[in-house]
Amino acid sequence: LAGHLENALLAAARRASCPATVTRVGSMLTLFMTAEQPSSFAGAAASDTALFGRFHRALLNRGVMVPPSQFEAWFVSAAHDEETLDLTAHAVHEALREAVEAGM
Known part of the structure; x- marks a missing residue:
C-alpha cells in the first residue's frame, strides 16, 4: 500500500506542476518539495520549506x-x-495545486 501511495503522490505532484519527490522505505515515506531526490541531509535541507508549509x-x-x-x-x-x-492522494493534489499557486 505504501508503494501505491508513493505513486499517487508523485502523480499528484506532476499534475499540480509541483517540484516534489518521495523517499520511501517500507511503509514509511516522506514528500520532499524538491525536483531532485535528496541523497544527503544537505539535499533534504535544500527542499522548499515555505512550499511545504503552504x-x-x-x-x-x-x-x-x-x-x-x-x-x-x-x-x-x-x-x-x-x-x-486514493482519497488522500486527491486531497494532496488539490493542496499541492493551491500551495504552488499561492507561491506565485
Whole structure:
C-alpha cells in the first residue's frame, strides 16, 4: 500500500506542476518539495520549506493530517486501504495545486 501511495503522490505532484519527490522505505515515506531526490541531509535541507508549509496548511484544511515538516515520515498502516489512500492522494493534489499557486 505504501508503494501505491508513493505513486499517487508523485502523480499528484506532476499534475499540480509541483517540484516534489518521495523517499520511501517500507511503509514509511516522506514528500520532499524538491525536483531532485535528496541523497544527503544537505539535499533534504535544500527542499522548499515555505512550499511545504503552504501545502501542509492546505492539506489540513481538507481534513488530512500529516507531519508538519517534510523532515518527518508519513506512515501507512493496516488501518489504510486503497480507497483511503486514493482519497488522500486527491486531497494532496488539490493542496499541492493551491500551495504552488499561492507561491506565485
